[in-house]
Amino acid sequence: MALFRKSSGDKSEKPGVLARLNERLASTRHALGQNVGQLLGRKRALDAVLLEELETALITADLGLDTASAVMSEITRRISRKELSDSDAVYGALRGILYDIVKPCERPWPTGPKPQVILAVGINGAGKTTTIGKMAARFVTEGHSVLLAAGDTFRAAAIEQLGEWARRTGVGLISQPRGADAAAVAHDALAAAKARGSDILLIDSAGRLHTQAGLMDELGKIKRVLGRVDPTAPHETLLVLDASIGQNAIAQLEHFHKVVGITGLCLTKLDGTAKGGVVFALAKRFALPIYFVGVGESAEDLRPFEARGFVDAVLPAEA
Ligand SMILES: Nc1nc2c(ncn2[C@@H]2O[C@H](COP(=O)(O)OP(=O)(O)OP(=O)(O)O)[C@@H](O)[C@H]2O)c(=O)[nH]1
Ligand SMILES: [Mg+2]
Numbered sequence: 001m002a003l004f005r006k007s008s009g010d011k012s013e014k015p016g017v018l019a020r021l022n023e024r025l026a027s028t029r030h031a032l033g034q035n036v037g038q039l040l041g042r043k044r045a046l047d048a049v050l051l052e053e054l055e056t057a058l059i060t061a062d063l064g065l066d067t068a069s070a071v072m073s074e075i076t077r078r079i080s081r082k083e084l085s086d087s088d089a090v091y092g093a094l095r096g097i098l099y100d101i102v103k104p105c106e107r108p109w110p111t112g113p114k115p116q117v118i119l120a121v122g123i124n125g126a127g128k129t130t131t132i133g134k135m136a137a138r139f140v141t142e143g144h145s146v147l148l149a150a151g152d153t154f155r156a157a158a159i160e161q162l163g164e165w166a167r168r169t170g171v172g173l174i175s176q177p178r179g180a181d182a183a184a185v186a187h188d189a190l191a192a193a194k195a196r197g198s199d200i201l202l203i204d205s206a207g208r209l210h211t212q213a214g215l216m217d218e219l220g221k222i223k224r225v226l227g228r229v230d231p232t233a234p235h236e237t238l239l240v241l242d243a244s245i246g247q248n249a250i251a252q253l254e255h256f257h258k259v260v261g262i263t264g265l266c267l268t269k270l271d272g273t274a275k276g277g278v279v280f281a282l283a284k285r286f287a288l289p290i291y292f293v294g295v296g297e298s299a300e301d302l303r304p305f306e307a308r309g310f311v312d313a314v315l316p317a318e319a
Pocket of ligand 2: 129152158204205207
């Protein structure tokens, strides 16, 4: 019985790109695929000890308690129905179950009205500014006209950092001096995007923690001010999450969602972490679109999230 869709070589991405993704996700593959593969790859009997070890391996790989136990319930159910007879079959089933969890998060970037207004939010250092820069590069390559807004008015360096991406990608930047009202920058930027006929406006914001009530309120203000210029804006409010924080990502998403209503995720730093299993935890809990993943610091290191490619990279078909 085919318990999972077999990994295929017919994906839209070129083999070189997939090989690079595999290489970048090596740490998570080590934490998840290698450990699970070692457990299941030896034709072991399907007893309680093995299942307990498997659950522990999933939790250790940052899937989180809830997701790991949901996955194990499904495996146990299939074993009791005699659908899985050996540990190899469990490995295959696991790949299928994990694919089913992340598949709903694979969504094409939505085409929005013009200008499509995108606000990026998240905690300090999550990768907001870099992700905006990479997205700008991507959208420009696709032929869109892009405008950037330096909504992080907290640090002078943040405005310069975004300015550097604007220069590199050849797009316009709307900014005000450090200390200006971030909502005013967003307002001016949207007015400019409309006047210039830009396709896409990407708005950066200062990093903040959910405990910083004033800064969290500021995000609400940015949204309200944008809404005054265009009642449908912002069209996307993206939470940029550093995957290396593991399970903390769940709480961060909950906090930000409560204040600004998150419409999609960008997961960064998947290259430098063994905690990529958190992608499954986020998918299971929220099933929000994961529009992009970051696997490095340069412009080409931003990829649309692709469920099959991700599962193949962290839990290879061959155990
Ligand atoms: N390895 C790796 N580094 C990344 C990735 N995305 C961002 N970074 C790095 O993470 C650091 C922080 O990125 P920023 O884009 O400045 O993060 P930020 O959320 O804008 O930070 P604040 O503005 O301080 O809140 C930088 O050194 C980036 O180059 C990624 O996908 N992989
Ligand atoms: Mg920043």
